[in-house]
Amino acid sequence: MTVPVNSKPLLAVLSGQRVDAPPMWLMRQAGRYLPEYRALRAEKGGFLELVNDSEAAAEVTLQPLRRFGFDGAILFSDILVVPHALGQDLWFEAGEGPRLAPRLVDHALESLTAAPERLDPVYGTVRRVAAALPPQVTFLGFAGSPWTNATYMVAGQGSRDQSDTRRMAYRDPQAFQAIIDAIVAMTIDYLAKQIEAGVEAVQLFDSWAGSLSPAQFERWVIAPNAAIVAGLRARVPDARIIGFPKGAGGKLAAYARETGVDAIGLDETVDPAWAHRELPADMPVQGNLDPLALIAGGAELEMAARRVLDALSERPHIFNLGHGILPDTPIAHVEQLIGIVRGQG
Numbered sequence: 001m002t003v004p005v006n007s008k009p010l011l012a013v014l015s016g017q018r019v020d021a022p023p024m025w026l027m028r029q030a031g032r033y034l035p036e037y038r039a040l041r042a043e044k045g046g047f048l049e050l051v052n053d054s055e056a057a058a059e060v061t062l063q064p065l066r067r068f069g070f071d072g073a074i075l076f077s078d079i080l081v082v083p084h085a086l087g088q089d090l091w092f093e094a095g096e097g098p099r100l101a102p103r104l105v106d107h108a109l110e111s112l113t114a115a116p117e118r119l120d121p122v123y124g125t126v127r128r129v130a131a132a133l134p135p136q137v138t139f140l141g142f143a144g145s146p147w148t149n150a151t152y153m154v155a156g157q158g159s160r161d162q163s164d165t166r167r168m169a170y171r172d173p174q175a176f177q178a179i180i181d182a183i184v185a186m187t188i189d190y191l192a193k194q195i196e197a198g199v200e201a202v203q204l205f206d207s208w209a210g211s212l213s214p215a216q217f218e219r220w221v222i223a224p225n226a227a228i229v230a231g232l233r234a235r236v237p238d239a240r241i242i243g244f245p246k247g248a249g250g251k252l253a254a255y256a257r258e259t260g261v262d263a264i265g266l267d268e269t270v271d272p273a274w275a276h277r278e279l280p281a282d283m284p285v286q287g288n289l290d291p292l293a294l295i296a297g298g299a300e301l302e303m304a305a306r307r308v309l310d311a312l313s314e315r316p317h318i319f320n321l322g323h324g325i326l327p328d329t330p331i332a333h334v335e336q337l338i339g340i341v342r343g344q345g
Contacts, residue, residue, distance in 0.1 A: 007136055008137070008138045009023040009136070009138075010023035010025065010071040010318060011240065013284050013317065013318050014201055014240040014262050015262075018314075018317070021341065021342050022309070022312075022318055022319045023072065023318055023319070024071055024320065024341050024342075025070045025073070025320060026070070026321050026325050026334070027324040027325065028324030028325045029064040029074060030060045030076045031324070032327035033326070033327050033329045033331065034064065034067070036067075037063055040056060040060060046092065048078075048091070048092060051076070051077050051121070051122075052121045053121070054121050054125045054127075054128055055128065057077065057125040058128035058132070061073055061076040061129045062129060062133075065133070068334060068335070068338060070137070071137060071138060072318075073129060073133055073137055075122070075126060075129070075139070075140065075141045075194070076125065077125065077142070078098075079149060079205055080098050082143060082144060082186050082187055082190060083152060084115075084118050085114065085116050085118045086112055086153070086186055087113045087115055088102065088153060089102075096157075097157065097158055098152065099156060099157050100152055100157070104153050104168075105154045105155060105156075105164045105165075105168060109175070109179050109182060114186070116186070116189070119190055119193070122194070123193055126141065126194055126197035126198045127197050129198070130198025139198060140199060140200070140201050140242075141194035141195065141199035141201070142203040142204070143187045143190055143228075144187075144204075144205050144206075145204045145206035145209070145225055145228075145243075145245070146184055146187065146224035147206055147208060147209060147224065148206050148208045148209070149183050150176070150179050150180055151165040151208050153179060154168055154176075161211060162208050166211065169219075176220075180220065180224050183224070184227045184231070185231075188227075188228055188231035188232050188235070191232050191239075192232055192236055201240035201242065203243075204225055204241065204243050205244050206221055206243075206245040206248075207246050208247070209221045209245035210246060210249065218254070221251075222254065222258050225243060225245075225261070226258060229241055229261055241261045242261060242262065242286055243255060243259055243261035243264055243265065244267075244286075245265075246267045246323065249270070252264060252266075252270065252275065252278070253279060256279050256280055262284060263286055264279060264284075264285055265287055265288075266322060267287070267288060267322040268287075268288055268289065268290040268291065268322025268323060269322070270287070270288055271311075272285070272287070272288055272307070272308050272311035272312050273311040275288075276311055276312055276315060281315075283316075284315070284316035284317070284318065285312055285315060286317075286318040286319075286320050287308070287318075287320050287322050288320065288321070289305055289319070289321050289322060290321075291322065293305070294325065294326075294329055295326060295329050296333075297332070298336075301333060301336060301337060301340075302336075305340045305341065306340065
């Protein structure tokens, strides 16, 4: 039976309600596929310059809302602001991605001097967006999960297999635990302050969760995320939290049971029918259209979207992609998807 929705459909689903046309937002919905984003980034000079300019970051957050009328706004920022706040230097190499220094594979955590004031621009962005959002839109904040942030902190950059970090976790689990604990503590404070500034729900991104064995997944993904959920709820009892452990596969059910998150984000490799069978009954699920199906458009997009909608029709569902929207995504295909999900296509 469908429960009547409140004035914020996405927030209602996170509270366990089910609606006939699921609310939707898209990961990386504010970004390079939008000409208005590209123009502002060119004006500001780079990605970090945008993130640390509260007025500009608020504008980027709002751009896809104006164009598409999504049910959720996702804060424009980056997961690596937490390592930056823990004391590492952060910059982006053109065409190569983020860099952090000193690398904790060969420097002790104790060599860093925490600088939580580096997060202040993010809270400024939140306050600006919260004051400007349409009343029916849910404002989502986020942070990187400890394992994923640790992979960047240890190696100083992203990698295909997270080998440096996985080796360190086996070689010196005590030192690695200290890194994880520092990320957990900073993340609890960071998310609580996002909520205090105006976000209404948060998402934990664990982009590299799929690289771990089951035992390591329990230790470095489930346990730290459970600690964040418990710590955040101690400060904000009604906090709504989405967990997104990309690549977790068959470990998703344990993650859902043991972390305490309100909802699970599914990446595009997860069969949504399997997720509906295996995840706790009535737990809200988010996802999980393949971003490449969105690029394909046409009949392929419609079939892929309806497959997700049908599989998750009997539980609370937030429609989203299985990962971030890609830069070469046609805007017309996003419009087609919105029509399908909202019953107009």
